[in-house]
Amino acid sequence: MDYHSPASFAEASALAANATGTTRFLAGGTDVLVQLRSDLVTPDTLIDIKKIEGVSNIEQNADGSWTLGVAVTGAEMSEHTTLGQDWPGVVEAMDLIGSTQVQGRATLTGNLCNGSPAADSVPAMVAAGVTLTVTGPDGARTVAVEDIPTGPGKTSLAKGEVVSAVHIPARGENGGDAYLRFIPRTEMDIAVVGVGVNLRLDGDTITEARVCLGAVAPTVLLVEDCAKAIIGSTLDDTALEALAEAASAACNPIDDKRGTIAFRTEVAGVLAKRAAKIAYARAKGEKA
Amino acid sequence: MSKFHVTTQVNGDEVEFLCDPRETLLDCLRDKLNLTGAKEGCGTGDCGACSVTVDGRLVCSCLMLGVEAEGKQIETVEGIADGDVLHPLQKKMIEYAALQCGICTPGILVAAKSLLEKNPNPTEEETRYWLAGNLCRCTGYDKIIRAVMDTAADLREAS
Ligand SMILES: Cc1cc2nc3c(=O)[nH]c(=O)nc-3n(C[C@H](O)[C@H](O)[C@H](O)COP(=O)(O)OP(=O)(O)OC[C@H]3O[C@@H](n4cnc5c(N)ncnc54)[C@H](O)[C@@H]3O)c2cc1C
Ligand code: FES
Ligand code: FES
Numbered sequence: 001m002d003y004h005s006p007a008s009f010a011e012a013s014a015l016a017a018n019a020t021g022t023t024r025f026l027a028g029g030t031d032v033l034v035q036l037r038s039d040l041v042t043p044d045t046l047i048d049i050k051k052i053e054g055v056s057n058i059e060q061n062a063d064g065s066w067t068l069g070v071a072v073t074g075a076e077m078s079e080h081t082t083l084g085q086d087w088p089g090v091v092e093a094m095d096l097i098g099s100t101q102v103q104g105r106a107t108l109t110g111n112l113c114n115g116s117p118a119a120d121s122v123p124a125m126v127a128a129g130v131t132l133t134v135t136g137p138d139g140a141r142t143v144a145v146e147d148i149p150t151g152p153g154k155t156s157l158a159k160g161e162v163v164s165a166v167h168i169p170a171r172g173e174n175g176g177d178a179y180l181r182f183i184p185r186t187e188m189d190i191a192v193v194g195v196g197v198n199l200r201l202d203g204d205t206i207t208e209a210r211v212c213l214g215a216v217a218p219t220v221l222l223v224e225d226c227a228k229a230i231i232g233s234t235l236d237d238t239a240l241e242a243l244a245e246a247a248s249a250a251c252n253p254i255d256d257k258r259g260t261i262a263f264r265t266e267v268a269g270v271l272a273k274r275a276a277k278i279a280y281a282r283a284k285g286e287k288a
Numbered sequence: 289m290s291k292f293h294v295t296t297q298v299n300g301d302e303v304e305f306l307c308d309p310r311e312t313l314l315d316c317l318r319d320k321l322n323l324t325g326a327k328e329g330c331g332t333g334d335c336g337a338c339s340v341t342v343d344g345r346l347v348c349s350c351l352m353l354g355v356e357a358e359g360k361q362i363e364t365v366e367g368i369a370d371g372d373v374l375h376p377l378q379k380k381m382i383e384y385a386a387l388q389c390g391i392c393t394p395g396i397l398v399a400a401k402s403l404l405e406k407n408p409n410p411t412e413e414e415t416r417y418w419l420a421g422n423l424c425r426c427t428g429y430d431k432i433i434r435a436v437m438d439t440a441a442d443l444r445e446a447s
Binding site for chain 2: 001002003005026028029030033034036037038042046048050073075098099100101102104105187188
């Protein structure tokens with residue numbers, strides 16, 4: 001295994017483009033090292049992106065949007081004084097990952113690019129409308145988070161492409177987001193279902209919504225029917241029921257000892273309702 | 289396979305070692321620096337027996353490569369006592385009999401010390417969540433939690 005710690009994304013991209021065999025980028029390493037130790041994946045080339053300048057920065061731009069470096073850890077996101085006020089759903093989703101020790105290392109980008117359908121931060125990022133800068137051999141492009149995963153362990157990133165920044169939109173007025181997951185334990189477990197909801201209100205009425213489900217299909221799902229079910233409503237019982245139905249209808253889950261198909265499908269509806277209520281309360285400025 | 293020359297600080301002392309890039313920080317601490325306090329319980333980030341701090345941040349040393357330690361400041365359980373004088377957390381762990389086999393203890397001590405540095409007045413719930421990544425198969429956790437809470441109270445009084 002060759003280990004590199006390039007000083008720029010262009011260099012990281014060139015290293016990956018010219019590498020043969022299996023290449024991995026090293027952010028927090030909480031997936032890469034587990035796979036290495038268990039002999040699942042031993043990269044031929046490992047490219048540590050943490051020595052690149054700015055990768056640990058959390059910055060709010062003049063328009064209110066946020067730019068996060070790709071090595072920012074879950075702990076750094078939770079400790080930030082204002083990021084969590086704007087995007088509590090994104091921060092709480094990241095915070096659910098692993099233990100204190102894992103939080104000290106794990107990143108949003110690693111969680112996404114590892115390609116697990118149950119990755120906790122991904123539905124929250126998709127609901128929030130997060131985009132990424134991806135640096136490749138031909139320069140940089142911007143990609144929506146939902147366009148990255150293509151199946152379990154697979155992404156749309158081409159050879160030589162590396163995620164170089166994470167962009168969270170400006171929160172704007174009267175908006176709120178939330179993420180909930182179901183796990184059989186209270187800590188340290190993999191989501192059986194995860195739901196991210198992000199919405200905006202005009203008075204009491206929902207004018208914009210994005211609902212994203214995790215762990216119920218080979219990739220996370222941005223479910224348009226869920227958004228339609230609540231847009232134009234005040235999140236009354238009829239809208240909530242329609243939301244739950246749309247969420248359950250979108251599910252195409254696996255069946256395993258941690259959750260049967262029937263269970264995951266039902267829970268997706270229940271969590272969608274609960275997450276929507278929290279996002280709604282947050283959009284109204286209530287603490288939830 | 290080329291080896292990497294790593295210079296880092298462990299418990300305040302500058303140290304150097306040569307490592308293969310596949311070796312974890314835990315391997316390097318135990319096998320190259322003879323600091324065998326950190327234990328390998330699982331090697332996959334689940335048990336916390338390998339806990340150390342890196343630049344003040346609590347991490348699993350089994351989930352970090354030795355090469356990543358270059359230029360960092362690492363604290364292990366060996367640095368907690370002051371010579372022969374035990375740290376208050378160590379004394380309380382003994383007083384409360386908060387260990388049996390002791391495999392989890394170094395990790396618990398490092399993690400609990402890191403908690404009290406960040407939050408001198410944690411609630412029991414905060415303490416339990418903070419230590420959720422430190423598994424103990426022997427004690428049932430209660431004595432550990434009480435030892436940490438009691439140490440926190442003593443340290444607050446002393447300061
Ligand atoms: C004990 C434990 C508990 C966990 N619990 C959870 C949990 O509850 N929920 C959950 O979702 N996950 C969990 N995980 C998995 C893991 O911690 C997360 O997926 C984490 O966010 C991965 O981030 P990382 O920075 O450590 O990624 P790394 O391991 O560094 O990288 C992961 C993948 O992303 C790729 N990658 C990293 N950076 C880039 C980049 N800039 N550009 C392109 N590709 C990149 C790498 O090539 C690799 O394939 C857990 C892991 C452990 C060990
Ligand atoms: S050995 Fe590192 S967490 Fe178990
Ligand atoms: S004392 Fe044996 S594992 Fe904790």
